Amino acid sequence: MSNVTSIRGPKHLICLALIAILPGVPTAVAYETTSLAILLRQLDQLERQAEASARLPHDDTPRYHFDYTRFRDDVQRMRQGIRGHLTPQRAQPRHPLPLSGDYRRGTEVNHERE
Incomplete structure (x- = not known):
C-alpha cells in the first residue's frame, strides 16, 4: 500500500492557476517600469x-x-x-497640470524701423 495521496480536484486546479498567473504579475510591473524609464530617456533626448x-x-x-x-x-x-x-511621494490622488499642446506663436511685428 502506498501512503502517497493523489492531488486531484478543484484545489489542485486553483493552485496550478495561481502558480501560472502570479509569476507574470511582477514581470508586468517590471516591464512598465522599464518602459517608463525608456520614455524618460526619450523625453531627455527630445528636450535636447x-x-x-x-x-x-x-x-x-x-x-x-x-x-x-x-x-x-x-x-x-x-x-x-x-x-x-515611478516614485510616488504619497498615496493621495493628485491633480496634474494640463499640457498646453499649442506650440505655435505669432511673430511680433516691429513697426519701428531704424
Whole structure:
C-alpha cells in the first residue's frame, strides 16, 4: 500500500492557476517600469533636440514660429508625471497640470524701423 495521496480536484486546479498567473504579475510591473524609464530617456533626448533647434538662427518672415519654451514646459510636466508615478511621494490622488499642446506663436511685428 502506498501512503502517497493523489492531488486531484478543484484545489489542485486553483493552485496550478495561481502558480501560472502570479509569476507574470511582477514581470508586468517590471516591464512598465522599464518602459517608463525608456520614455524618460526619450523625453531627455527630445528636450535636447528642441533646445538645439531653438538655438538655430531663425527667419523672421514666417508669421508663426514654434514655441520652444511652452514645449519645454510640457516635456518637463510629462517627466514630472512619470517620475511621480515611478516614485510616488504619497498615496493621495493628485491633480496634474494640463499640457498646453499649442506650440505655435505669432511673430511680433516691429513697426519701428531704424
